[in-house]
Ligand code: C2E
Ligand code: MG
Ligand code: MG
């Protein structure tokens with residue numbers, strides 16, 4: 001294009017428009033500095049047992065308190081961390097912070113604190129030979145019960161190298177942690193792998209859940225995913241539940257757990273504690289997460 005307009009086109013280029021590669025390099029430097037300098041935060045989104053509307057745990061989601069740009073979401077820096085290899089430090093930090101927080105909440109033991117914690121792992125972390133050691137180190141450091149930790153791996157990351165993934169998952173599973181396939185339905189996992197991986201939970205991607213009520217196709221996909229999960233003996237979790245209609249549809253379909261703005265956005269730890277305290281008491285609060293009666297009403301009173 002520049003050629004067609006003549007050789008000097010670059011001279012009219014807006015000088016304030018910095019080369020994206022330069023921007024990335026700068027952001028990368030800032031991120032490295034930010035990780036070391038304690039600028040990362042973890043927010044927690046409740047995971048609800050649909051049948052009882054009781055919190056069963058939380059998912060840890062990283063944020064970056066950038067000194068000038070404010071609180072940044074993962075979309076603005078996770079890919080960069082992944083491509084540069086910084087995800088190793090970032091991931092280790094998030095895991096450690098989440099396990100520490102989980103251990104603190106479980107020591108409170110007052111029923112007002114979430115205890116089980118889910119942490120996301122990237123494709124690159126999955127390929128890191130130190131991963132299992134790192135997970136074990138955090139569990140040991142805070143004395144956290146491994147069965148209360150779930151590691152989430154996207155379907156896409158698993159399918160990048162299924163043979164390697166299966167080995168790593170088996171090693172992680174031996175630590176006693178739970179394993180979830182994240183963003184399920186977006187990555188072409190074959191059913192064979194689903195059966196062979198030591199998975200405890202299937203998280204149905206938000207893109208399908210958001211179509212409940214508007215798309216018959218999405219409705220069929222969500223329902224099939226739930227049945228598939230139950231057929232292989234694992235939990236089904238719906239991501240991105242935003243409306244009460246979606247919640248009640250998922251309940252009818254027999255989905256076990258749900259996360260989404262309908263219940264709560266991801267919250268800073270102290271705000272999550274406030275949110276839990278403000279939840280109405282449930283008659284069924286003694287019921288643990290897991291497949292409940294398919295038609296139980298999640299009534300609070
Ligand atoms: P994810 O693991 O699938 O997490 C769910 C994302 O959906 C979160 O976005 C969450 O805030 C958002 N979400 C939850 N409920 C709703 C809803 O009802 N509606 C809508 N529109 N969105 C909802 P977030 O926090 O921006 O994270 C995006 C992705 O970044 C995550 O997707 C995960 O893949 C990645 N990520 C986040 N934290 C970490 C981390 O510590 N390590 C790694 N490797 N990846 C992370
Ligand atoms: Mg996740
Ligand atoms: Mg997801």
Ligand code: MG
Pocket residue numbers: 183
């Ligand atoms: Mg996602």
